[in-house]
Amino acid sequence: MNLDYFFKPKAIAVIGASNDPMKLGYEVFKNLKKYKDGRVYPVNVKDETVQGVKAYKNVRDIPDEVDLAIIVVPKRFVKQAIIDCGEKGVKGAVIITAGFGETGEEGKKEERELVEIAHSYGMRLIGPNCVGVMNTHNDMNATFIMDAKKGSIAFVSQSGALGAGIVYKTVKEGIGFSKFISVGNMADLDFAELMEYLADTEEDKAIALYIEGVRDGRKFIEIAKRVTKRKPVIALKAGKSESGARAASSHTGSLAGSWKIYEAAFKQSGVLVAETIDDMLSMARAFTQPLPKGKRVAIMTNAGGPGVLTADEIDKRGLKLANLEEKTMEELRSFLPPMAAVKNPVDMIASARGEDYYRTAKALLEDPNVDMLIAICVVPTFAGMTPTEHAEGIIRAVKEVNNGKPVLGLFMAGYVSEKAKELLEANGIPSYERPEDVAAGAYALVQQARNTGVLEDE
Amino acid sequence: MNLDYFFKPKAIAVIGASNDPMKLGYEVFKNLKKYKDGRVYPVNVKDETVQGVKAYKNVRDIPDEVDLAIIVVPKRFVKQAIIDCGEKGVKGAVIITAGFGETGEEGKKEERELVEIAHSYGMRLIGPNCVGVMNTHNDMNATFIMDAKKGSIAFVSQSGALGAGIVYKTVKEGIGFSKFISVGNMADLDFAELMEYLADTEEDKAIALYIEGVRDGRKFIEIAKRVTKRKPVIALKAGKSESGARAASSHTGSLAGSWKIYEAAFKQSGVLVAETIDDMLSMARAFTQPLPKGKRVAIMTNAGGPGVLTADEIDKRGLKLANLEEKTMEELRSFLPPMAAVKNPVDMIASARGEDYYRTAKALLEDPNVDMLIAICVVPTFAGMTPTEHAEGIIRAVKEVNNGKPVLGLFMAGYVSEKAKELLEANGIPSYERPEDVAAGAYALVQQARNTGVLEDE
CATH class of the missing domain: 3.40.50.720 (NAD(P)-binding Rossmann-like Domain)
Structure with a gap:
């Protein structure tokens, strides 16, 4: 199509x-x-x-x-x-x-x-x-709302106003879309046909759907099954609760239907289920990275707290913290300060500079027990440091190791980390601001690896 | 103390x-x-x-x-x-x-x-x-990080870097703190004593705790029991998962302990449990509003989608959509356009102006079946409209009705709704950007009403 x-x-x-x-x-x-x-x-x-x-x-x-x-x-x-x-x-x-x-x-x-x-x-x-x-x-904006930021997500929304709200929100948050398609009443073209088209485009790395109700469930499943083998599809379904479903049906005139039916259909067709708007965006953003071969995650951080919260979220998502090889921990010990934790999550502590990020990322990506890396940075607390050098360290390591393992960033410092985030994004490394969001991204990569048979380690 | x-x-x-x-x-x-x-x-x-x-x-x-x-x-x-x-x-x-x-x-x-x-x-x-x-x-900033925005939440953090990251993040998001207390190793003053002090201060409306490990659990519970009767306490506990707990113990040297034990302790002492950083902030922000007498929520919106998503989140939190009185729906029908939905969630549709927000908010607050109001606004899609007039309509209704029912805002449009959000906040109405966050706020109000015996309708 x-x-x-x-x-x-x-x-x-x-x-x-x-x-x-x-x-x-x-x-x-x-x-x-x-x-x-x-x-x-x-x-x-x-x-x-x-x-x-x-x-x-x-x-x-x-x-x-x-x-x-x-x-x-x-x-x-x-x-x-x-x-x-x-x-x-x-x-x-x-x-x-x-x-x-x-x-x-x-x-x-x-x-x-x-x-x-x-x-x-x-x-x-x-x-x-x-x-x-x-x-x-x-630069084609055939809508009456502001330009979305350029990115890699094709976002198809059944609610125009919500879609617009999401475009406005993502502009503020620095999240980009490749396409924004407000489908309205879907009198003719619907989710299924749009998905089919988007499956083959180069610039759309993931398809995100905001769904209130699907008219032809069979057609949706049939096409989604084919599409998800080629490209990830993430769905946020509104009207999961009874009251929500009632509200949805009065809104678009489409029957929201039972969530259980949708859930089964999504599962059957390999569509990833998002719980919230941010969940949907976080999952979809991950796909500028390659799919992992397994679900063992290494976490590196310059502060303990975020490492702990991210470990919790990784666990909640059914992923595993990688057990680092002794060799890797020895390597980390050789250059990190004695106060650092070289077990996963690796806590390089607040003194970590760009060079530490580079060497740590490199060591972790080279560890055969690691399938995926999450690199965390909170406000560097030492005067004269900005998170940009940390982002540069990560990028350098990824380029050098270049072994196809996905890397996600978690840069948690509002305005302070904006430049670092932009730098990572420009290098195709999605950079999140919340532990649950980076975990959603990691989870989505693993699920899509499962969908497409890339996942070896189960 | x-x-x-x-x-x-x-x-x-x-x-x-x-x-x-x-x-x-x-x-x-x-x-x-x-x-x-x-x-x-x-x-x-x-x-x-x-x-x-x-x-x-x-x-x-x-x-x-x-x-x-x-x-x-x-x-x-x-x-x-x-x-x-x-x-x-x-x-x-x-x-x-x-x-x-x-x-x-x-x-x-x-x-x-x-x-x-x-x-x-x-x-x-x-x-x-x-x-x-x-x-x-x-204006006392006895830290080496940037000033937090002024607000009503006393935030006590066991992780300095995470605390700093949260301050930076909230500055960007326009969320305010009354106090930020980085407690570090808690060699002397700990969560319990700080809570006890914060229970009696005027400017702190809620106490938010980021906890990795509590040393003296008995003391914590004993004091928290007393404090939560007077002021809400919201805890985000890191290290809930096994791997997270291991990471936490290597970070602060304190034993993270089993989450089940903490969960029981929090429940026993009336401490509200947050799942994520945003959950914690969303709950804590709600307490510039009065406590509700029941858990029946009315939702008003100018777009269907966000109303549906919010209804879902309200349901997930165990709250109920209020059944509006026939009289209220008649009143709404009298001035809203025929396309509007006058059942809860009330969808005033995109043409709604400030006056519609005022009249709808007034009618909903006056309905005896309504305990709490969530007022949603997404990008007004009609040229010449800004969300500020919608915020003004809500504020006018609240002031006029003045019957002690809590009102929370959900203004979902990034930069476009910033002024409206500021206006609401200046009038003590917390304004959220995500359906799950406003639901967390509503949930927290109900839980604290339960804690303090204010909740009549169970």
């Missing part, structure tokens, strides 16, 4: 592009003006230009082939817009406009009609009732 | 205050220069002045009464410093210097000697091997 025309279109028409800053069509067109990989045309029935760009009365008037249309006109004009798009030969349309299936039976009928019209032209739909779609790898 | 001399001293001596930015004594004195409620004197054996302030060779030379000494000299000088403080009539000393009990038996012996000397003068000690103490309510 190739949906490139939704995410790498040569030309986009914004039907309902506006000069009025109070309208969504204003934001969408403004955001899309940054798009670099193709042309963007405003369609507006009244104005000659939109935000300084020549506008067209109808998508059919555009003197160019158009792959993608973003529809933000009032509801009563949507049907005609779809017909116009079909006549124009548009391949995909994102319907941001709301007021369809989520309002009841009448709306559901109208929605089905839109799909029928689209299909009769060979056109596919995302939405209606959504925030739009983004591809951070080519 | 009055320990005001540690947190509201009239005069402080910094023994080891330094002009060398590479030394901890430099940072400590620099931080303390901002102290407004008393005088601060540098003690330095060599320099005439420290950071432009006249210095004294010995604490005994200071021509003023000194209540508190902060000791940051090299280890070999600590014992004499304690003797000098005793002779001077100092009431409390914080020993930042490390190298004592955490290094083994010899260090433990030296530590005990320090305590004996201090007690012989009627002086009490915090530390050694700690980061220091802070009181944000009088």
